[in-house]
Amino acid sequence: xxxxxxxxxxxxxxxxxxxxxxxxxxxxxxxxxxxxxxxxxxxxxxxxxxxxxxxxxxxxxxxxxxxxxxxxxxxxxxxxxxxxxxxxxxxxxxxxxxxxxxxxxxxxxxxxxxxxxxxxxxxxxxxxxxxxxxxxxxxxxxxxxxxxxxxxxxxxxxxxxxxxxxxxxxxxxxxxxxxxxxxxxxxxxxxxxxxxxxxxxxxxxxxxxxxxxxxxxxxxxxxxxxxxxxxxxxxxxxxxxxx
Amino acid sequence: xxxxxxxxxxxxxxxxxxxxxxxxxxxxxxxxxxxxxxxxxxxxxxxxxxxxxxxxxxxxxxxxxxxxxxxxxxxxxxxxxxxxxxxxxxxxxxxxxxxxxxxxxxxxxxxxxxxxxxxxxxxxxxxxxxxxxxxxxxxxxxxxxxxxxxxxxxxxxxxxxxxxxxxxxxxxxxxxxxxxxxxxxxxxxxxxxxxxxxxxxxxxxxxxxxxxxxxxxxxxxxxxxxxxxxxxxxxxxxxxxxx
Amino acid sequence: xxxxxxxxxxxxxxxxxxxxxxxxxxxxxxxxxxxxxxxxxxxxxxxxxxxxxxxxxxxxxxxxxxxxxxxxxxxxxxxxxxxxxxxxxxxxxxxxxxxxxxxxxxxxxxxxxxxxxxxxxxxxxxxxxxxxxxxxxxxxxxxxxxxxxxxxxxxxxxxxxxxxxxxxxxxxxxxxxxxxxxxxxxxxxxxxxxxxxxxxxxxxxxxxxxxxxxxxxxxxxxxxxxxxxxxxxxxxxxxxxxx
Amino acid sequence: xxxxxxxxxxxxxxxxxxxxxxxxxxxxxxxxxxxxxxxxxxxxxxxxxxxxxxxxxxxxxxxxxxxxxxxxxxxxxxxxxxxxxxxxxxxxxxxxxxxxxxxxxxxxxxxxxxxxxxxxxxxxxxxxxxxxxxxxxxxxxxxxxxxxxxxxxxxxxxxxxxxxxxxxxxxxxxxxxxxxxxxxxxxxxxxxxxxxxxxxxxxxxxxxxxxxxxxxxxxxxxxxxxxxxxxxxxxxxxxxxxx
Numbered sequence: 001x002x003x004x005x006x007x008x009x010x011x012x013x014x015x016x017x018x019x020x021x022x023x024x025x026x027x028x029x030x031x032x033x034x035x036x037x038x039x040x041x042x043x044x045x046x047x048x049x050x051x052x053x054x055x056x057x058x059x060x061x062x063x064x065x066x067x068x069x070x071x072x073x074x075x076x077x078x079x080x081x082x083x084x085x086x087x088x089x090x091x092x093x094x095x096x097x098x099x100x101x102x103x104x105x106x107x108x109x110x111x112x113x114x115x116x117x118x119x120x121x122x123x124x125x126x127x128x129x130x131x132x133x134x135x136x137x138x139x140x141x142x143x144x145x146x147x148x149x150x151x152x153x154x155x156x157x158x159x160x161x162x163x164x165x166x167x168x169x170x171x172x173x174x175x176x177x178x179x180x181x182x183x184x185x186x187x188x189x190x191x192x193x194x195x196x197x198x199x200x201x202x203x204x205x206x207x208x209x210x211x212x213x214x215x216x217x218x219x220x221x222x223x224x225x226x227x228x229x230x231x232x233x234x235x236x237x238x239x240x241x242x243x
Numbered sequence: 244x245x246x247x248x249x250x251x252x253x254x255x256x257x258x259x260x261x262x263x264x265x266x267x268x269x270x271x272x273x274x275x276x277x278x279x280x281x282x283x284x285x286x287x288x289x290x291x292x293x294x295x296x297x298x299x300x301x302x303x304x305x306x307x308x309x310x311x312x313x314x315x316x317x318x319x320x321x322x323x324x325x326x327x328x329x330x331x332x333x334x335x336x337x338x339x340x341x342x343x344x345x346x347x348x349x350x351x352x353x354x355x356x357x358x359x360x361x362x363x364x365x366x367x368x369x370x371x372x373x374x375x376x377x378x379x380x381x382x383x384x385x386x387x388x389x390x391x392x393x394x395x396x397x398x399x400x401x402x403x404x405x406x407x408x409x410x411x412x413x414x415x416x417x418x419x420x421x422x423x424x425x426x427x428x429x430x431x432x433x434x435x436x437x438x439x440x441x442x443x444x445x446x447x448x449x450x451x452x453x454x455x456x457x458x459x460x461x462x463x464x465x466x467x468x469x470x471x472x473x474x475x476x477x478x479x480x481x482x483x484x485x486x
Numbered sequence: 487x488x489x490x491x492x493x494x495x496x497x498x499x500x501x502x503x504x505x506x507x508x509x510x511x512x513x514x515x516x517x518x519x520x521x522x523x524x525x526x527x528x529x530x531x532x533x534x535x536x537x538x539x540x541x542x543x544x545x546x547x548x549x550x551x552x553x554x555x556x557x558x559x560x561x562x563x564x565x566x567x568x569x570x571x572x573x574x575x576x577x578x579x580x581x582x583x584x585x586x587x588x589x590x591x592x593x594x595x596x597x598x599x600x601x602x603x604x605x606x607x608x609x610x611x612x613x614x615x616x617x618x619x620x621x622x623x624x625x626x627x628x629x630x631x632x633x634x635x636x637x638x639x640x641x642x643x644x645x646x647x648x649x650x651x652x653x654x655x656x657x658x659x660x661x662x663x664x665x666x667x668x669x670x671x672x673x674x675x676x677x678x679x680x681x682x683x684x685x686x687x688x689x690x691x692x693x694x695x696x697x698x699x700x701x702x703x704x705x706x707x708x709x710x711x712x713x714x715x716x717x718x719x720x721x722x723x724x725x726x727x728x729x
Numbered sequence: 730x731x732x733x734x735x736x737x738x739x740x741x742x743x744x745x746x747x748x749x750x751x752x753x754x755x756x757x758x759x760x761x762x763x764x765x766x767x768x769x770x771x772x773x774x775x776x777x778x779x780x781x782x783x784x785x786x787x788x789x790x791x792x793x794x795x796x797x798x799x800x801x802x803x804x805x806x807x808x809x810x811x812x813x814x815x816x817x818x819x820x821x822x823x824x825x826x827x828x829x830x831x832x833x834x835x836x837x838x839x840x841x842x843x844x845x846x847x848x849x850x851x852x853x854x855x856x857x858x859x860x861x862x863x864x865x866x867x868x869x870x871x872x873x874x875x876x877x878x879x880x881x882x883x884x885x886x887x888x889x890x891x892x893x894x895x896x897x898x899x900x901x902x903x904x905x906x907x908x909x910x911x912x913x914x915x916x917x918x919x920x921x922x923x924x925x926x927x928x929x930x931x932x933x934x935x936x937x938x939x940x941x942x943x944x945x946x947x948x949x950x951x952x953x954x955x956x957x958x959x960x961x962x963x964x965x966x967x968x969x970x971x972x
Contacts, residue, residue: 089355089400091862111354112332112428117474122482126963128640128661129955132915133820138950142641151476154614154653155469155628157332157428160405162892167640167653167661171964173477175614175653175661185355185400186861221867226398226858231360233394234416234855235900237367334619369720371883371904372712375672376577381707385884397857397896398871405649410883410896410904414721418857418896418904429618464624469615477612478657575841575886597840598818598914601957609966637962641955643818643914648889659963671841671886712884717846719880720902725851 001041002219005062006032007054009069009076010046012197019197027068027195030202031097031211035066038212047072052080059083064093064215067100070197074104081105089185090225093218095211098195101156106191109184110158116176117153120196123171125149127178127194131165136179136190136213144206150196152176158191166210168193179210181217186225190214244284245462248305249275250297252312252319253289255440262440270311270438273445274340274454278309281455290315295323302326307336307458310343313440317347324348332428333468336461338454341438344399349434352427353401359419360396363439366414368392370421370437374408379422379433379456387449393439395419401434409453411436422453424460429468433457487527488705491548492518493540495555495562496532498683505683513554513681516688517583517697521552524698533558538566545569550579550701553586556683560590567591575671576711579704581697584681587642592677595670596644602662603639606682609657611635613664613680617651622665622676622699630692636682638662644677652696654679665696667703672711676700730770731948734791735761736783738798738805739775741926748926756797756924756931760826763937764795764944776801781809788812793822793944796829799926803833810834818914819954822947824940827924830885835920838913839887845905846882849925852900854878856907856923860894865908865919865942873935879925881905887920895939897922908939910946915954919943 008028012019023030028044035042045053047069059065065084069076081104088094088109096106101114127144129137144166153174159182166179178193192214195201202208251271255262266273271287278285288296290312302308308327312319324347331337331352339349344357370387372380387409396417402425409422421436435457438444445451494514498505509516514530521528531539533555545551551570555562567590574580574595582592587600613630615623630652639660645668652665664679678700681687688694737757741748752759757773764771774782776798788794794813798805810833817823817838825835830843856873858866873895882903888911895908907922921943924930931937 109354111352113471115471117471119474119476121476121480123476123480126659129952130640130663131646131912132641132952132955133912133917133950135950137952139952141953142955151474153474154616155471155618157469157471159402159425159427160617160650162403164646164650167663169655169659169661171476171478171480173612173655174474175655177616177653182402183860183862184402188862221862221864223858223861223866223868224870226400226861226871228356228358228360228398228400231362231394231396231417233362233364233366233414235414237364237414369902372709373883373906374669374889375709375712375884376669376674376707378707380709382709384710385712397859398861403860403893407889407893410906412898412902412904416855416898418898420859420896426617426619431619464619464621466615466618466623466625467627469618469628595840597838599957603957603960605960605962607962607966608968609962637960639960641957643955643957645888645911645913646891657962657964657966660960668888670888712886714842714844714846714884714886717848717880717882717903719848719850719852719900721900723850723852723900 001039002215003061003063004035004040004042004066004215005045005058006042006066007045007068009072010048011072012070022198022200027197027202031066034208035212035215040215047075052076054080054084056083059087059092062092063220064095064218066095066097066215067103067105068097068195069103070099073102076104081108085109088187091186091220093187093215093220094189095214095218096189096191098193101191109189112159113157116156117174119151119172122148123151126169127166128169130167131163134163134165136165136210136217138213139209140206146194146201146204148199149194149201152193188218190218244282245458246304246306247278247283247285247309247458248288248301249285249309250288250311252315253291254315255313265441265443270440270445274309277451278455278458283458290318295319297323297327299326302330302335305335306463307338307461309338309340309458310346310348311340311438312346313342316345319347324351328352331430334429334463336430336458336463337432338457338461339432339434341436344434352432355402356400359399360417362394362415365391366394369412370409371412373410374406377406377408379408379453379460381456382452383449389437389444389447391442392437392444395436431461433461487525488701489547489549490521490526490528490552490701491531491544492528492552493531493554495558497558498556508684508686513683513688517552520694521698521701526701533561538562540566540570542569545573545578548578549706550581550704552581552583552701553589553591554583554681555589556585559588562590567594571595574673577672577706579673579701579706580675581700581704582675582677584679587677595675598645599643602642603660605637605658608634609637612655613652614655616653617649620649620651622651622696622703624699625695626692632680632687632690634685635680635687638679674704676704730768731944732790732792733764733769733771733795733944734787735771735773735795736797737773737775738801740801741799751927751929756926759931760795760940764941767941769944776804781805783809783813785812788816788821791821792949793824793947795824795826795944796832796834797826797924798832799828802831805833810837814838817916820915820949822916822944822949823918824943824947825918825920827922830920838918841888842886845885846903848880848901851877852880855898856895857898859896860892863892863894865894865939865946867942868938869935875923875930875933877928878923878930881922917947919947
């Protein structure tokens with residue numbers, strides 16, 4: 001059974017009544033809830049826990065980490081970011097949601113600013129499937145329609161996605177690479193754009209399916225970590241020329 | 244005329260007679276020399292100059308930066324690395340050579356450890372062209388043969404190259420993705436593996452051609468930097484649902 | 487000077503007064519015109535010429551072939567398609583425009599149906615730049631706006647583009663991978679979606695710039711065609727085991 | 730349970746005693762055997778059966794088709810090739826082995842000549858894992874060593890692999906992109922180079938693991954086939970300009 005840790009900064013839900021009305025138990029519990037229903041072993045961790053809930057033990061027992069953050073990216077300690085980074089390179093999957101695009105961990109893995117255009121006026125989004133054979137699109141129709149979502153618009157300053165699963169169409173005239181996969185080290189990363197805190201996006205059945213699929217796709221591949229460094233020759237080398 | 248700055252840590256050539264015998268003027272001057280012959284406006288910068296020779300003014304006047312470093316990666320100040328990083332994201336090209344794979348700037352742009360297998364016994368390498376239509380392969384035969392080179396072997400802990408131009412075959416039984424392109428922000432990056440300081444690799448005509456081609460390929464694309472941040476709608480949005 | 491042949495089926499412009507009003511000299515002459523203004527050696531060829539204007543001699547003297555077709559794809563002879571296919575694999579660039587997506591030559595190079603959603607009601611399109619460092623985007627703003635264009639919508643049944651330069655936003659709610667590059671053999675291919683015959687798309691300055699850039703990008707790389715087939719060993723092989 | 734059909738031209742094993750000694754039941758039965766051991770529902774089909782064993786019924790009941798052919802590619806009827814092609818585009822996985830690179834179906838899906846360098850002198854090959862997080866590499870060490878294999882060498886005239894899983898090092902001085910994935914339509918394709926008929930390659934446990942992994946990776950994604958063709962608008966379009 002895949003072991004998932006859902007991380008949330010968990011601030012909006014405690015500071016803002018409107019957000020609390022949408023996610024009374026916090027975004028993390030909403031997400032962990034539907035992952036459990038899909039048969040996963042899902043737990044949660046939040047910013048204000050010791051070590052942000054991401055101790056070495058927790059991370060060593062995590063197959064896939066789901067990340068939601070927004071207003072408190074800077075409060076995440078560099079030490080914990082480095083710890084998560086090491087674990088991703090060692091094979092832990094990472095699913096980064098919505099405003100997690102500006103999290104320290106995502107920026108560190110991408111090597112770019114991860115900046116984008118945005119607008120929060122509650123406009124319609126339609127997420128189109130671009131890659132019909134990808135397991136992350138399993139069970140999804142031609143598009144997913146969201147009555148209201150924050151607009152995230154191109155240009156998105158990330159490396160070109162290795163696989164582009166969704167492109168978002170926004171009512172206000174923008175487009176966005178809304179579902180992107182990356183591989184870094186031995187880890188797989190899925191970025192998925194929907195999920196502004198003010199809208200009930202994570203209650204949408206197809207959005208839930210995409211996140212479940214994304215977690216499954218990001219599960220670690222079972223093999224030994226590569227050996228780096230000085231390496232003896234595997235074949236005889238003629239040393240005709242003196243060094 | 245493309246403006247190139249060739250950066251070199253310039254230590255081996257001053258501290259080790261064997262290396263000085265190969266590159267008496269330093270690796271940077273050897274590279275700048277053949278870039279000039281190819282009609283480029285090439286200057287040099289080295290670690291021990293103030294600001295490592297990479298002042299704001301120098302970088303703002305650089306179209307493409309070539310980077311060679313090996314034993315002193317840690318001596319490069321984080322401030323200068325951040326400055327180079329910003330310039331790459333704004334559009335400056337970057338050609339990273341050989342042991343530059345462990346430079347702070349390359350690691351920061353890749354988001355991974357950039358580690359690899361290595362062995363320095365002076366074995367033969369044969370670099371095969373994998374992408375025959377790529378401008379970086381222009382004028383290059385089916386392969387480039389180097390009598391002696393340091394072995395760099397897979398797994399190379401970088402993101403999958405966006406374009407794989409060369410794969411190196413090593414006498415001792417290893418292979419390596421020896422010519423790789425990436426795009427980060429508005430900048431183009433070319434990593435090219437050959438060039439251990441103890442061998443006359445940068446005197447090889449085809450190696451020189453590849454670097455010349457790589458610099459040309461990495462030249463900035465002329466267009467305005469994208470606008471990020473809050474962005475007004477371009478089309479009328481129906482706000483049927485109250486926010 | 488890059489030698490371009492602009493191929494057009496040239497039927498709409500002769501059979502339909504409305505189209506003739508937009509392109510009185512034919513789409514091919516409109517395109518060849520702005521390519522010449524950009525300093526290129528551009529000629530034209532059309533379906534009803536002998537060998538569709540694409541003799542061995544013409545193709546052997548073509549660096550980049552631009553293709554526009556729509557209602558007469560089936561009238562293009564398989565022999566000529568095979569001839570163009572061979573030339574692309576040998577290095578000739580190919581720029582496929584708009585409804586050329588269903589041309590025999592594009593389908594043969596892609597290996598898929600090249601099908602898509604479409605709708606021709608004269609809606610607005612906005613083409614967003616996705617890849618800011620790509621030379622095909624040189625000089626282009628954040629997006630190109632077309633008052634009226636035929637809608638082409640995802641899913642587009644082609645292989646995932648090797649580079650995705652533009653995504654089109656359509657007023658009616660669709661998106662499309664509107665600027666895509668591919669490499670096949672020694673040839674480079676650029677598909678660009680705008681250009682329905684009923685709208686003055688090829689008079690738009692930025693659309694013209696993209697096509698000029700696309701032709702430049704698709705120019706052949708100068709190197710010998712790879713050698714295939716039986717190949718003697720380059721290194722001594724120990725034959726310890728009898729065959 | 731994944732339903733696999735293993736197709737083999739089945740000629741060498743009946744015409745050549747040396748090959749019969751290696752694969753007395755045919756290559757197809759050897760492969761089907763280890764797929765069954767891995768828990769798959771594997772059956773076989775061969776060239777000389779009616780419709781080459783690939784009736785509509787067989788293909789409609791196949792999740793993943795494995796293909797081995799060599800000397801009789803031309804005897805495969807175009808009608809059956811078109812049938813397999815349609816099924817791949819509809820979602821059936823395809824695993825193409827060794828000399829299957831020149832099969833009609835692979836060439837049709839790739840759009841290129843699929844040519845390569847080759848040499849059959851029984852040299853050593855070492856297949857290096859290039860993509861450590863890919864499920865096709867699950868359980869595989871840093872490399873797979875084959876005492877004797879036919880050399881397949883770069884340049885391999887196929888589109889750049891979407892994912893490059895293995896690179897082969899050959900004793901005689903060549904390299905090859907030995908494990909490549911592609912997506913075409915709704916189908917996933919894995920090409921894997923080892924498997925010359927004269928060597929016991931398909932008895933090698935790690936080669937078997939790769940093929941098992943490849944079949945699993947290529948399983949169809951469950952979702953409706955995309956709708957193509959004329960498509961009504963999803964949003965209101967302002968028709969300010971008369972058509």
